[in-house]
Amino acid sequence: MTLETTMADDNKGLVAAGASLVWRRQRILWWVFAVNFILSALGTAPTRNQLQEVLGHSLAGQPLTKGFDLGMFFELVRVPESNLFASHGASLHAGILFFLFMLFVTGGILTVYREDRKLQTGEFFGASGAFFWRFVRLALFSLIPFVFLGLAFWGVNRLSGYIGDRSVSAQAGFYIFLAGALLITLLALFVRLWFDIAQVRAVVQDEHKMWPNLWKALGISWRNVAALFRVYLCISGVAWVTLAVGLFIWAKLPPTAAPVTFVLLEFIIVMQLLTRLWQRASSVTWYKRHAAMFPSDSVDCTTPAPVELVEPLPDSAERGSTQEAEVEPPWNGSDAPPQ
């Protein structure tokens, strides 16, 4: 078998393996969702209180319950007594806190996925802390490609405006924008994949130097782009479709079905979080399968340390093999070690 054929075989079932891993370690999903929910609920509290202040004993809110009267909603926005958007800062802070939280726990999450076992709380946060500053550095590095992508988006916007302006067809500019935006979205997905691989590599191989790690991750991602990108795209597709279908159902729900609406919208949020974890789990699974091909810079875990040959004792014929088994592989899961 050729190397390519072997790798193709290894990539089989990667999406399913990732999903299976997320399912087995679903505590992570629920914890992440819980933190997302709690932080957002805290961010929403000032707005809720403000609304309760003006609507708590007023009949004016009824058009919002029996439907969604945009006129009344704008009233809430414009009347100084309610000033609905005045407290949006709390939501912004909630979003930033959740970002920092995710940045912190990503090391722990990847460690769980690498080892495919339940970590003790101390172990989990230990792993999170161990990788936190490395991931902060990676996040800062990621600004470079994302800024370029932002500039590209700005360029696409200008170009579509320029061409659309000169075209008789009203749609021309939009289609150019759409194509450009799609391309940039795919590029952004690749950048995310690249940095995910860098994070996985840092965890699996305990890399400390993030800059070289980043370039190696780029090489790995680029050489395996077909397999990895397909996985990421497939999972992103699930996220987008879920979002679209969820919003479609939401639009069809009767305006008074508040509990069902709440459950549906929360389901959408869960699916968004789940698919992101699914991408991470898939990338860990893929990396574990192919780790032997990617030697470490900091600690060479993939190459067994030379073992001094000891003359076997007559009564312990199996001692040598026991000694070999005690060498800690870089993975600790159920998947087969890399070949």
Place this chain on the structure above:
Amino acid sequence: MQAGKLVLAFAAVVVVAAAMQGQSPFAPKVTGPLSQRVVAYQIDARYLPEKHVVEATETLIYHNLTGKPLDHFPFHLYLNAFQPNSTWVREAHRDGNFRTSTFHRGWDTRRNGSNDVISLEVVGMGDLTKQIRFLSPDDGNPDDKTVMEVALPRPVEPGQDITFKIKFRATFPEVVARTGYRRTFLLAGQWFPKVGVFWNGSWNCHQFHAMTEFFADFGTYDVKITLPKDYIIGATGVQTSDADNGNGTKTVAFHAEDVHDFAWSADPNFKVLESQFNGSVGDVKIRLLSYDSHRSSWQRYLDVMQGTMQRFDEWYGPYPYAQITVVDPPHGAMEAGGMEYPTFITGDTTWWAPKGQKLFPETVTEHEFGHQYWYGMVATNEFESAWLDEGINSYTEAKVMDSLFGKNTSVLNWMGAQMGNSALQRMSYIGVAETDPLSRPSYQDMSIGSYSGITYGKTATMLLTLEAVVGQETLQKALHAYFMKFRFSHPTQEDLLRTVNEVAGQDLGWYWQQAVYGTQVLDYNVRRADSARVDWANKEAPDEKKGETLYQTTILLQRLGDFVFPVVAEIKFDNGETIREKWDGQDRWKRYVYLKKASVLSVEIDPDHQVKMDRNYLNNSIATEPQRGATQKIATYWLICTQFFAQMLSWLA
């Protein structure tokens, strides 16, 4: 043979008559003149698309019906507004203007426009080009050249005519403020020298301002436009001829009577759609000029035109012209959209406009057609009393749109959200309620927000609120009477107010003083609503029991604003009883006390939601039981948005 000649002659007469009938600017059952025709314009224009320039000769016959000798004539040169130091640009830069997005990046020279008078001759008096001088009657701006005046060597006596022959060049800006070009599209508005109006004893010829529109005398227009022959053209009035010049150009002639302006639009990419409205004075042709890209809006345009014309015909009076031309501007020419000229309007839409929203093209088209009545025929002075046009038209927009698309869904009924047109009008008003009175000339308003909020929103909201006093049908009759009495003339705001008083059979001066001449704000508040046991002091009183315990219920209504208006308050009790109290609102507050074996559930001022001018609906009611539904719903959406935002941000982690 003789018989044959007679038959031929008869046939010729029939053909000519038919042709004449086809060229009539009026609907079949209408014969002119409908107005006191002061002006007669004949314009021969040549459009040079590559330069966006029109070169033209204008012959204006002015009939002096003023009863006074006239020795000078002012003219509007509106296109001169589009120069960096003009009053229009200064005001738009200072206050903002909703018809241009030019100024945030400085003045763009593509927005330059001009009206250059090459020569001006008065028949019998010679060339008076050198007599031309520019005036700035409103602000004294020496750089503003939107009004020119020519002094005559001798006056035109009352009853006499004077004929001006003016050669001019109109250079169009890239679309800005109701006129200009975009790619191959041209909307030619305010493009020719137009004489001012001799009104109330003197000339009325204001400079072009950022926050006002136009004012002109009625008359006739015969306009010939020469342009490349692949261009499709639409204009005020009716087309009377279309001649191929054999040199790649054609000359199209239009004729209009009893109108006070002339605009046209041309583009080789126009698609023409026609429909017919069967009105009370005969068929009216609806001619839509649109684009392939806007195909999804074609039927929407025609449907809303049919519905609007039918309601205006039924409610306010007949549309007497033979044709209405609707121009759908191309993408990127939004500032040409939503504009009215006599028998000619521009709509606005996008190729992706969802059917659930009715702003584009429905509301815009309805609104612009409404101007045919409140600007086109009832030709008020828009410089000084813009609310009589834009405001009344916004009110009738709310009535027509609500009638066509539902009271609470006439702006939006999409993705679970609804909005009615009355709410839209109110929204624009409540943010600027105390800024400017309606009676102030709108070019002197505080800002563009105040202009739109007061001129459009306040008038509509004020008239909707007036329905609570005189009734909807009475107000409709009053507007019908106002239209029928003052069409083809220049009424004032007093004419309108007097007409409403007469039809309503009451003196509404108390209302007009506050709503039209004043800046009073209407805001009522339920300050208190509670029930307490009458036997509260008796420590041995039995436990409270529904239907048996006697309560004293206290209701306190308060007038927070300085606008005095009679209101109704509805009090609901827990035994199912409902009481409605009328309060004249004269005092600052009013207390109501009830002794009943029932406790209060809720109190609501204006339970029928008629007082649209009340700036704050949130304080109009008190419910003794907590009302959580709306808070929970909005808080849920807010929560979801926050969660979504947070998880999107974490994608970068």
